[in-house]
Amino acid sequence: MSRSNTRERFSYPGEMVIDKPFNWSLMARLLTYVKPYSKKLLPLALAAMIVSTGARLFAPFMVSLAIDHALVDRDVPRLLLFAGVLITLYLLNWIGNMLRTRWMQVLGQSVIYDLREHLFRHIQRLSHRFFDQRSAGSILVRITNDVNSLQELLTNGIINVFMDIILLAGIIIMLTVLSPSLTAAILIILPVMFLISVKLRRRIRRSWQKVRLKQSVLNSHLNESIQGMRVTQSYTQEEENMDFFSRLNRDNFNAWNEAARKSATFRPLVELAGAIGTVILIVYGASLYQTGEISIGVFVAFAYYMGNFWEPISRLGQVYNQLLMAMASTERIFEFLDEKPSVPERAGAEPVKKICGHVELENVVFSYDGERKALKGICLEFLPGQKVALVGHTGSGKTSIVNLICRFYDPTEGWVKIDGRDLRDLKLDDLRSQVSIVLQETFIFSGTIRENIRFGRPGATDEEVEAAAQAVGADDFIRRLPQGYDTEVEERGNILSTGERQLLSFARTLLADPRIIILDEATASIDTETELRIQEAMQILLAGRTAILIAHRLSTIRDADKIVVLREGHIIEEGNHEQLMAERGEYFNLVAAQFRVLGAG
Numbered sequence: 001m002s003r004s005n006t007r008e009r010f011s012y013p014g015e016m017v018i019d020k021p022f023n024w025s026l027m028a029r030l031l032t033y034v035k036p037y038s039k040k041l042l043p044l045a046l047a048a049m050i051v052s053t054g055a056r057l058f059a060p061f062m063v064s065l066a067i068d069h070a071l072v073d074r075d076v077p078r079l080l081l082f083a084g085v086l087i088t089l090y091l092l093n094w095i096g097n098m099l100r101t102r103w104m105q106v107l108g109q110s111v112i113y114d115l116r117e118h119l120f121r122h123i124q125r126l127s128h129r130f131f132d133q134r135s136a137g138s139i140l141v142r143i144t145n146d147v148n149s150l151q152e153l154l155t156n157g158i159i160n161v162f163m164d165i166i167l168l169a170g171i172i173i174m175l176t177v178l179s180p181s182l183t184a185a186i187l188i189i190l191p192v193m194f195l196i197s198v199k200l201r202r203r204i205r206r207s208w209q210k211v212r213l214k215q216s217v218l219n220s221h222l223n224e225s226i227q228g229m230r231v232t233q234s235y236t237q238e239e240e241n242m243d244f245f246s247r248l249n250r251d252n253f254n255a256w257n258e259a260a261r262k263s264a265t266f267r268p269l270v271e272l273a274g275a276i277g278t279v280i281l282i283v284y285g286a287s288l289y290q291t292g293e294i295s296i297g298v299f300v301a302f303a304y305y306m307g308n309f310w311e312p313i314s315r316l317g318q319v320y321n322q323l324l325m326a327m328a329s330t331e332r333i334f335e336f337l338d339e340k341p342s343v344p345e346r347a348g349a350e351p352v353k354k355i356c357g358h359v360e361l362e363n364v365v366f367s368y369d370g371e372r373k374a375l376k377g378i379c380l381e382f383l384p385g386q387k388v389a390l391v392g393h394t395g396s397g398k399t400s401i402v403n404l405i406c407r408f409y410d411p412t413e414g415w416v417k418i419d420g421r422d423l424r425d426l427k428l429d430d431l432r433s434q435v436s437i438v439l440q441e442t443f444i445f446s447g448t449i450r451e452n453i454r455f456g457r458p459g460a461t462d463e464e465v466e467a468a469a470q471a472v473g474a475d476d477f478i479r480r481l482p483q484g485y486d487t488e489v490e491e492r493g494n495i496l497s498t499g500e501r502q503l504l505s506f507a508r509t510l511l512a513d514p515r516i517i518i519l520d521e522a523t524a525s526i527d528t529e530t531e532l533r534i535q536e537a538m539q540i541l542l543a544g545r546t547a548i549l550i551a552h553r554l555s556t557i558r559d560a561d562k563i564v565v566l567r568e569g570h571i572i573e574e575g576n577h578e579q580l581m582a583e584r585g586e587y588f589n590l591v592a593a594q595f596r597v598l599g600a601g
Contacts, residue, residue: 023327030150030330033111033118034158041110045103049163052096055089057170060304062086064178068297100159108155116147119333127342128408132368135220142336145215146329153322161319164312171309178298185284186277186306207259209328214252221248263324273310281306343410345428350421352430357384357515357546358419359405365413366400374400376569378414382516387547389557391590392566398550400569402518405548406435418516436514439521442505444496449478450485452504456512468511472537474503506537516546519556563587 034042066082069075120143123130131139175183225232225241232241281302288294294302359382366375375397382388390398403409404416407423416423423431436456444452453465460468466485469475477500481487489495496504509517519538535556551557558577565573565580565587573585580587 023331026330026334027323027327029334030326031158033115034107034154036114037107037110041103041107045100045107045159046162048096048100048103049159050096050166052093052100053163053166053170055093055096056167056308057174059086059089059093060301060308061174062089063304064295064297064301066297067300068295072296100163101156104159105155108151111154112147112151115150115333116143119143119147119337122337122339125341126339128403129342129368130339136223138216138220139336140223141212141216141219142333145219146212146332149212149329150326153319153326157319157322157326160315164316164319167312168309171305175302175305175309178301179288179294182281182285182288182294182302186280186302188280189273189276204259204262204324207255207262208325209331211252211255211259211325212328212332214248214255218248218252221245271310273313277306277310343407343428346424349427350425352426352434355434355515356419358382359516359546359548360417360420361401361404361414362417363414364404364411364416366404366409366411368400368409370412373412374569375404375411378569378571380564380571382546382548383561384515384546385544386561387542387549387559389549389551389560389563390566391551391557391563391587395568396566397569398566399520401566402437402520402548402550405516405518406437407431433512434514435516435518436509436512437518437520438502438505438509442501444489444501444504446489448483448486448488449481449504452489453485453507453511456508456510460511464511465507469504469507471510471540472503472506474500474507474537477503503537506541510541514545516548517542518548518550520550565590 062082062085066079066086070079070082123139123143172183172187175186221244225245232238285294285299285302289296289299361378361380364375364378364380365373367373374395378397378401380401390401392398400409404411405423407416407428410424418426418431445455450462450465453469454460456468457464462485466475469478469485478485478487487495538556549557549560557563561576563573563575563577563580564571565585567586573580573583573587575583581591
């Protein structure tokens with residue numbers, strides 16, 4: 001695949017700039033996460049905000065009174081009284097701001113915690129089709145970057161909006177009380193500011209959406225590059241990989257610069273309006289003072305209020321930028337939260353306590369994309385305790401059958417049944433707790449050996465964990481590790497060999513005690529000697545359970561009770577090893593081809 005076209009390589013459903021008007025209902029939905037904290041933290045923060053804002057509003061008025069009624073008359077006792085009142089007001093302002101900041105930080109972080117928790121839990125319940133269509137990096141961006149981008153809005157932005165609106169309204173009221181004519185002259189610039197800012201909104205919001213998109217693409221590539229580092233180094237493609245990353249990084253850098261440049265246009269606009277207002281105050285205010293319509297104290301109070309007036313407007317502009325950034329992220333977060341599982345659990349689904357393991361596929365037709373059919377009218381039965389092997393060339397439909405039995409997908413047509421009941425009528429968790437799948441590439445989580453085995457049944461005791469490992473022959477190599485069962489393994493279990501990881505997966509599956517076990521090429525990547533150990537472990541693992549084997553090696557499938565040969569979504573042969581070899585059909589050719597390969601080796 002060529003890496004020259006970044007957009008083609010990293011385009012996923014939902015990974016595009018969303019061109020919509022500002023969605024206030026979406027923001028209202030975001031604020032529902034604040035509701036659990038609205039009875040305690042939010043009222044406390046609002047009370048602290050009202051105290052600090054009230055103190056700021058009355059301070060300039062006290063200054064005007066001090067000038068007109070104490071300083072002009074040279075009344076020192078009254079001047080000291082006004083000074084004491086001002087000190088008290090500034091102290092209240094400081095205390096109110098400190099408490100408001102503290103409580104809003106707690107509230108904001110609590111909301112971020114809840115939102116990230118909700119998003120992760122929701123993603124855990126989505127179907128495989130969702131993950132087929134999106135990279136791990138793009139999902140990671142939603143849970144980390146997009147949620148983090150809401151932090152400033154939730155910790156400061158929300159309460160600052162209330163504070164600045166109250167402050168602006170209070171200032172306008174105070175100015176009008178002091179001098180209506182001077183107030184009208186100064187505020188004449190506001191409508192012009194509003195009209196200009198409206199035109200900036202769409203451009204700024206689109207820019208921040210583009211930033212989120214570029215970050216998603218960058219994270220997708222980082223995730224892929226790190227996981228594929230061995231392949232990259234094997235083919236000496238480090239330089240090409242770095243060049244490709246540099247292009248993505250440059251795109252991200254340019255998107256940030258563009259968004260920051262457009263966002264930065266608002267603050268200078270406010271400062272320009274402030275400068276014009278100051279000029280009006282000096283020119284028109286001086287003439288009113290000369291005619292005696294206002295006092296020197298009122299003029300000074302106006303100067304104070306004007307300094308405080310443009311500050312909240314500027315802050316509101318910053319909050320608006322935060323709101324635009326939050327809107328871009330909120331759309332992306334709720335796009336995931338609105339995603340419905342393509343394999344939903346029906347209302348009133350039946351609980352499954354214990355199954356026998358009788359599996360039936362009746363006239364099953366299945367397509368991943370709605371067009372090309374992976375299965376075409378499959379009728380197949382797996383009896384309880386039976387070991388059935390599925391064989392066929394790549395793309396014949398083996399994995400599709402497994403995906404339907406695990407109910408990772410639903411059939412396009414037909415039915416998949418367990419013990420005579422349609423899988424769609426059963427509770428998903430109950431079903432999957434009794435169906436385990438062992439893959440060719442065993443996934444080992446970061447943590448201890450014990451924790452990885454216990455993943456199959458979190459409530460298992462240490463004794464049960466060790467018993468499962470002993471049963472499949474994993475106990476010997478585990479006890480040779482530095483800390484035995486408490487040895488820490490890194491992500492993907494790099495300190496373990498392929499065979500050791502496979503034995504751990506067998507122990508994990510045995511501990512889970514499912515009634516149906518699916519082995520998907522479980523011995524494809526191991527040597528012959530290790531395979532003998534795996535075969536012994538498999539005998540213990542599969543005893544008394546319905547087993548479905550996807551494998552090419554004869555040693556794995558020749559003793560199966562039934563072998564099903566698939567080709568292009570159809571069943572073309574069915575029987576045990578001896579029967580199919582006697583027919584000299586497709587299975588015979590597959591076996592002969594394998595012996596030719598082994599002989600050539």
